[in-house]
């Protein structure tokens with residue numbers, strides 16, 4: 001295992017996913033073998049630190065994806081080595097699937113201590129568990145994480161950092177963007193990061209450089225550079241990348257002259273719910289992420305109140321570039337920019353589109369043949385519109401724009417009531 005961060009030809013999340021896919025699909029290495037290798041290598045690093053420091057009690061904090069699966073395998077090997085191991089899921093058990101679920105089921109059969117934050121019902125209990133541990137393993141988010149970190153993950157990560165225990169992160173500290181090393185709200189501060197297969201660019205840049213601590217690159221059986229070069233000639237184009245490629249360095253309207261970043265949109269491309277805002281504001285323009293400023297905080301709170309996690313939805317805007325001084329979008333700008341939104345709708349295939357504010361409501365109602373239903377948002381918020389089934393089976397829900405709460409806090413109640421409807425749908 002190598003322990004240097006520089007001169008290692010870091011890869012992006014996309015390139016790593018392509019390498020994984022190649023090892024699985026072309027070489028025929030079963031994905032569960034790669035997961036086993038990752039968890040075993042991580043366990044070796046943990047054992048060596050634990051033996052040096054005399055650590056006995058190890059708590060592994062897991063999400064629901066493959067990163068959690070690596071955490072389960074690691075926990076199993078630590079348990080077999082005689083450590084006092086507890087696995088805490090920060091997601092409901094029912095959300096585990098594939099290799100991660102297989103490995104979780106094995107842990108349960110082996111009677112390794114497992115609990116769900118949900119079961120524990122409180123972050124207070126979580127904090128107590130962290131306090132009793134000698135060492136924490138962070139297996140919440142892997143390299144797929146690229147959105148804004150919402151609650152309860154923010155509190156979970158803050159409690160882990162605040163516990164002052166040594167933390168070993170698997171693949172990347174949770175909350176760090178694997179490509180840019182940027183952190184949207186908070187991220188795990190690791191003593192060491194065991195990264196799998198190749199070092200990721202995000203571990204060498206920005207906050208990711210410091211948050212990852214010592215980086216150990218673990219060989220999980222993905223072959224070396226020579227073979228890899230053949231693969232990278234034909235990069236796998238993911239849908240996220242397809243949206244970015246389509247946007248390119250768009251200069252369809254004047255807004256390109258004043259923008260800092262294009263804000264394409266982000267979230268789960270398999271989402272059932274697509275939120276469409278108006279246009280990026282100052283924070284969004286600066287970071288390239290949608291709804292990461294004051295209105296984003298309100299949106300997070302509303303999603304939380306409806307029991308919806310930001311990771312489950314996709315968030316886009318009608319305009320992808322910030323209008324100067326946050327002025328209203330112009331009709332010509334909406335016309336030119338909407339090709340990108342149309343493309344996102346085509347890729348995501350949402351079941352429900354939530355239009356935040358008047359501009360997206362008018363655009364979407366017209367797009368789905370409901371022009372005659374367009375009225376001011378104060379009249380139609382919280383209603384469900386159903387297009388002619390010959391056009392689409394998407395349900396359309398106009399909502400007030402969350403920014404309204406930043407001007408009038410009393411509107412939060414109205415928005416919360418409307419968001420409850422979403423939970424029901």
Ligand code: URA
Pocket residue numbers: 277278279280281284289290291292293295296317403
């Ligand atoms: N308001 C919006 O409409 N979109 C954003 O991304 C942020 C604020």
